[in-house]
Every structure is written in structure tokens, then in C-alpha cells.
Amino acid sequence: MPGSSFGEAFRITTAGESHGPGNVVIIDGCPPGLPLSTEDLVSDLGRRRPGQSRLVTQRKEADAPEILSGVFEGKTTGTPIAILVRNVDQRSRDYSDISDKYRPGHADKSFDDKYGFRDYRGGGRASARETVARVAAGAVAKKLLRTAFGGRVTGYVIQVGDVVATVDDPVAVTEAAVETLPDGEPNLVRCPDPLAAQKMVELIDAVRKDQDSVGGVAEICATGIPAGLGEPVFDKLKADLGKALFSLPAVLGVEYGIGFRGASLRGSENNDIFVPEGDRVVTETNRHGGILGGISTGMPIVLRAAVKPTSSLSREQRTVTRSGEVTTIQTKGRHDPCLLPRFVPMAEAMVALVLADHYVRWIGQSRTLGP
Numbered sequence: 001m002p003g004s005s006f007g008e009a010f011r012i013t014t015a016g017e018s019h020g021p022g023n024v025v026i027i028d029g030c031p032p033g034l035p036l037s038t039e040d041l042v043s044d045l046g047r048r049r050p051g052q053s054r055l056v057t058q059r060k061e062a063d064a065p066e067i068l069s070g071v072f073e074g075k076t077t078g079t080p081i082a083i084l085v086r087n088v089d090q091r092s093r094d095y096s097d098i099s100d101k102y103r104p105g106h107a108d109k110s111f112d113d114k115y116g117f118r119d120y121r122g123g124g125r126a127s128a129r130e131t132v133a134r135v136a137a138g139a140v141a142k143k144l145l146r147t148a149f150g151g152r153v154t155g156y157v158i159q160v161g162d163v164v165a166t167v168d169d170p171v172a173v174t175e176a177a178v179e180t181l182p183d184g185e186p187n188l189v190r191c192p193d194p195l196a197a198q199k200m201v202e203l204i205d206a207v208r209k210d211q212d213s214v215g216g217v218a219e220i221c222a223t224g225i226p227a228g229l230g231e232p233v234f235d236k237l238k239a240d241l242g243k244a245l246f247s248l249p250a251v252l253g254v255e256y257g258i259g260f261r262g263a264s265l266r267g268s269e270n271n272d273i274f275v276p277e278g279d280r281v282v283t284e285t286n287r288h289g290g291i292l293g294g295i296s297t298g299m300p301i302v303l304r305a306a307v308k309p310t311s312s313l314s315r316e317q318r319t320v321t322r323s324g325e326v327t328t329i330q331t332k333g334r335h336d337p338c339l340l341p342r343f344v345p346m347a348e349a350m351v352a353l354v355l356a357d358h359y360v361r362w363i364g365q366s367r368t369l370g371p
């Protein structure tokens with residue numbers, strides 16, 4: 001009931017706050033025999049890490065994961081996997097003067113309304129710091145998908161403010177193109193269109209200088225996913241993926257396949273035509289985004305999430321105190337002027353967790369009885 005767990009068969013539970021001693025995830029239901037070490041976790045944790053570039057929050061965290069259980073002699077045992085990531089650079093004093101004020105766009109008032117008491121240090125449990133635990137679990141899920149059937153989940157930024165990237169084929173986007181620009185420099189915004197990436201960097205620099213922030217859109221593409229994952233009614237793959245992405249902080253909207261653009265098409269324009277390809281059936285186009293009837297079709301699963309402009313601003317904003325007195329607020333704590341670059345590994349993690357969950361459910365449930 002308290003909502004700190006996600007998934008059914010491959011199930012994660014997270015605990016931890018922005019400025020507590022650390023964040024922990026327990027993964028229950030990971031099949032035994034999966035080769036796993038902290039080496040498998042550090043790449044995605046590094047992509048999520050604060051302080052990775054000038055475009056993100058300058059909080060300095062090593063984000064070194066510790067696997068506490070569920071792995072023996074380099075392989076998962078089938079018992080719960082606990083992963084701890086300690087907080088190092090908490091700097092709680094940055095938040096002491098906002099303990100009594102509601103930051104616009106944040107969960108401060110919501111927590112007071114719900115609990116009557118809150119950990120105001122950096123947003124407590126509402127902080128995106130909590131996602132460090134999900135990204136660690138997502139790396140395990142990604143490894144399971146890769147090992148079981150060669151599945152991959154790749155996210156990237158397609159829009160920052162009014163700068164829109166051109167990405168013709170989501171399947172063709174490589175992790176290398178998301179992380180590195182053609183000239184070998186790091187791709188700070190994780191946009192695979194280099195020209196748009198440059199404009200996005202300039203826009204983020206400009207809004208930061210203006211003590212402001214900007215939002216955008218990330219796209220996530222899962223390839224190599226077998227047909228048949230997902231349940232027909234309440235646990236449709238699209239429903240679980242929607243919940244997964246909406247459970248991330250700052251998400252305003254989620255689309256899959258052609259998304260909202262499909263609403264203005266005719267059926268004859270929107271339908272994807274089935275065709276044989278070798279020993280399987282595929283579709284000529286992929287407007288359905290790899291899901292029909294809530295079940296994967298074997299085509300790439302393509303999703304997009306809109307993310308709001310960061311609420312924390314170093315410029316002055318009007319607000320009220322806990323007792324309702326009008327006042328002003330400036331965020332002195334460190335924050336991201338644009339959430340998108342660090343959102344990418346978080347979104348990948350949540351998509352991988354849903355797919356791993358439905359894969360484990362499929363193994364246990366959907367095979368036909370008989371000789």
C-alpha cells in the first residue's frame with residue numbers, strides 16, 4: 001500500500017532520501033544464474049550521476065554501488081538482491097532556510113498535506129536522488145533482458161525547450177551516438193542529432209544564466225523484445241510502461257508509438273500492415289510502437305516522455321510559508337537547469353524494469369501445457 005515497490009514477478013522496493021545516509025533497492029524475483037557484479041551497475045549510475053557536466057547539478061556523488069545480497073560467485077542466486085548507494089555530498093545547510101517555505105512546483109506542500117511533517121532537506125523522498133536506486137535495479141533488468149534474448153533499451157533526448165531533434169529511425173540510434181558527439185567530445189545533452197545537441201546546450205546555458213530552467217522530451221526505444229510480453233487487461237504493457245515513466249519525478253506526459261499525432265489520422269493511415277519476414281510476422285511500419293492489445297508484438301517498443309522545466313530556480317519567486325504568510329524564495333541548493341540529460345538513464349531503467357517483470361511473468365505463466 002505505501003507505494004515503494006514496483007513490479008510483480010521482478011519486483012523492486014526502494015528506500016532512501018536525498019539527504020539521508022543512502023538509498024537502497026531490493027530486487028526480488030531475479031532469476032538465478034545471471035552473471036552480475038557492481039561493474040554491471042556503474043555505467044548507468046555514472047550516466048545518472050550529478051556533477052557529470054556543467055549542464056547538471058553540481059552535487060558531487062561517487063554513486064559507488066554495494067551489492068549486499070543475492071549474488072554468489074559472480075551470479076545471482078534467485079534470492080533478493082540488495083544494492084546500497086551511499087549519499088556522500090549532502091550539504092543540508094543549503095536547504096535550512098526553506099524548511100518553512102513551499103518551493104513552487106515542488107512536493108513540499110503535498111508532503112505537509114499528506115504527512116503533516118516532512119524531510120525538507122533537498123526534497124527528501126520526493127527528490128530525484130531516489131532514482132539512483134531505480135537506476136541500479138534497472139541495470140540488473142537490462143542485463144537480464146540482454147542475456148535472456150538480446151533485448152536493449154536506449155533512451156535519448158529529442159527536445160529541449162523549442163529545439164527539436166531530427167531522429168528518423170529510433171532503432172538506428174546507438175548508445176555511442178547518445179553519449180559521444182561525432183568529434184569525440186561528450187554529448188552533454190544525450191541528443192543523437194549533433195546539430196540539435198549543440199543548440200540544446202546553448203539554450204540550457206542561456207536559461208541558466210537567466211536564473212531559469214527549461215523542459216523537454218526524451219524518447220526510449222526497446223529492441224529485440226520478443227512478442228508476447230504483457231497482460232491483456234489491467235497489466236497491459238502500455239499501462240505498466242506508462243506508470244513506470246509517470247512514477248519518475250517531473251514527468252508531464254507519456255506517449256507510445258505515434259502517440260497523440262495518431263488522433264488526427266484516419267484508420268487507413270494509422271494501421272500498420274502485417275507482412276511475413278522469414279519465419280515470423282512483422283509490420284511494415286511501426287506506428288503502434290511495438291504494443292497491440294497491451295502485449296508486445298516483437299516490433300521495437302518506442303515511448304516518449306515530456307519532462308517539465310526544473311522547479312528550483314535561483315531567481316526570486318513568490319510563495320507562502322507553512323502558515324500561509326506571503327513571502328519569496330530563491331533556491332540556493334544545487335540543481336539541474338534542465339532535467340533531460342540525467343532523465344535518460346532513469347527512463348531507460350524504468351522501461352527495462354517493466355520488460356524484465358513481464359519477461360519473468362511470461363516464463364512462469366504463459367507456456368501452453370502439454371507434451
Ligand SMILES: Cc1cc2nc3c(=O)[nH]c(=O)nc-3n(C[C@H](O)[C@H](O)[C@H](O)COP(=O)(O)O)c2cc1C
Nearest residue numbers: 106107126128249250310311312335336339342343
Ligand atoms: C533528473 C532529475 C533531476 C531533478 N532535479 C531537480 C532539481 O534539481 N530541482 C528541482 O526543482 N527539481 C528537480 N527534479 C524534479 C523534482 O524532483 C520534481 O519535479 C518534484 O519532486 C515534484 O514532482 P513532480 O514534478 O513529479 O510533480 C528532478 C527530476 C529529475 C528527473
